[in-house]
Amino acid sequence: MSSTFRRFITEHDVALAASRVGLMQVNITRLCNQACAHCHVAAGPNRREMMARETIERCLEVLGEHPEITTLDITGGAPELHPDFRELVSRARELDRHVMVRHNLTVTLERHPVTRASLAYLPAFFAEQGVEIVSSLPHYQPYLTDRQRGSGAFERSIASMRLLNEVGYGRPGSGLELNLVHNPVGPYLPADQCSLERDYHASLERSHGVVFNRLFALTNMPVARFAEHLEALGQAEEYRDRLSAACNPAAAANVMCRNMISVGYDGTLYDCDFNQMLDLAIEPEEPATIFTFDIDRLSERDIRFGDHCFGCTAGSGSSCGGATT
Numbered sequence: 001m002s003s004t005f006r007r008f009i010t011e012h013d014v015a016l017a018a019s020r021v022g023l024m025q026v027n028i029t030r031l032c033n034q035a036c037a038h039c040h041v042a043a044g045p046n047r048r049e050m051m052a053r054e055t056i057e058r059c060l061e062v063l064g065e066h067p068e069i070t071t072l073d074i075t076g077g078a079p080e081l082h083p084d085f086r087e088l089v090s091r092a093r094e095l096d097r098h099v100m101v102r103h104n105l106t107v108t109l110e111r112h113p114v115t116r117a118s119l120a121y122l123p124a125f126f127a128e129q130g131v132e133i134v135s136s137l138p139h140y141q142p143y144l145t146d147r148q149r150g151s152g153a154f155e156r157s158i159a160s161m162r163l164l165n166e167v168g169y170g171r172p173g174s175g176l177e178l179n180l181v182h183n184p185v186g187p188y189l190p191a192d193q194c195s196l197e198r199d200y201h202a203s204l205e206r207s208h209g210v211v212f213n214r215l216f217a218l219t220n221m222p223v224a225r226f227a228e229h230l231e232a233l234g235q236a237e238e239y240r241d242r243l244s245a246a247c248n249p250a251a252a253a254n255v256m257c258r259n260m261i262s263v264g265y266d267g268t269l270y271d272c273d274f275n276q277m278l279d280l281a282i283e284p285e286e287p288a289t290i291f292t293f294d295i296d297r298l299s300e301r302d303i304r305f306g307d308h309c310f311g312c313t314a315g316s317g318s319s320c321g322g323a324t325t
Helices: 003-011 052-066 085-094 120-131 142-149 153-166 193-208 222-232 238-247 272-275 307-313
Strands: 023-027 072-077 098-100 132-136 178-182 215-217 260-263
Touching: 003 307, 023 052, 023 272, 072 085, 085 120, 120 153, 120 272, 132 153, 142 153, 153 178, 153 193, 178 193, 193 215, 222 238, 222 307, 238 307, 260 272, 272 307
Parallel strands: 023 072, 023 260, 072 098, 098 132, 132 178, 178 215
Antiparallel strands: none
8 A cells, every 4th residue: 555545544544444255347358449548448459468268267157156246347448349258248147147348339330440340239239138338428528528539439429329228228117227437538536426417317318319327427547548648748746636635535435446356357366457457466465366266365355555546535436336425
C-alpha cells in the first residue's frame, strides 16, 4: 500500500480486509476494435494478447468447484473477439452463474479485425444466454462520446443499442439488463450518478428512441492510456491531487476488490482489473495463478493498494458497478 493511501486509511480507521470471493472477473483479451482515450487497458486493434484455452478451462473448473462465486464478469479489450468467448459464456450459464459482459456496443456492427467474421450474432446470443450487458457510453451528447471513443462512435453505439432493444434488452419485464457506463470526458470526477441516469434516460429515449436499465458512473483511472494523455497535457499531478483530495472513507470501505478476484489473460491473479494493468499481482505469499486457486486463502488475503486506489474512493466512489455510496 502506498504511504499516501495508507495514511488516509489509517487516519479514517477504514477496514479494507478481503471478504469471501463472490465475483470472478476475467480479462480474456487485450484485442479491441477501438482505442479509446480513457482506456486503462490500452486495448486496441493491434493488441494480440489472448487467454489460452487451458486457462479458460481452469476458470470454468473453479466456478464449478465454488458455488459461492456467483458472478462471472467477462472483460477485455472487446471480449467478444476471443475465439472461445461464446463457449465461455454458455458454459458459465450452464453452471447457473450470473454472467456480465463488458460489451463496447460498436463491435456488433463490425467484423472481427483478425478473422473478418461477422459479429452480428451478438444481440441474439446475449439474449439467448440471458447475460447482463455493461456498455460504455461516456455521454448522451454525441460529440463528447466521440471525443473519448473516436469519430462516429456515438452513432454506432446507438445503432447497436437499438439492436439490443429489439431482442428485449433494457425493456421492462424482459429480465435482460443493459447497463451503461459514464466516464467523464476529461480529468474530472463524475457528477452524481442518479442525476446523470435521469438525464441519460430522458435524452437517449427522446432523441434516439433507445432505452436501458441503469447507469454506472466511473472515475477515469490514471492508468495506461488515460495516464499518458494526462502526462501529455501536463495535468497528471493535478488530477491525482484532485482524486486524493476527494477521497471518501465511506466509498473506500466499499471498494470492489474486497469480494472479487481478477484473472489476467495469462492466468495471473490480481485484486482488481486496475492492479492487473499496473502489473500488481496479488501478494506473493498467496496463490499466484488460477491454476493454484485457493478460495480460503484468497478470501483472507491482504489486498495490494496504491495511489491509483484514490480513483475508486474519490467522491461517491467508483467500481465496476458504479458509485459505491
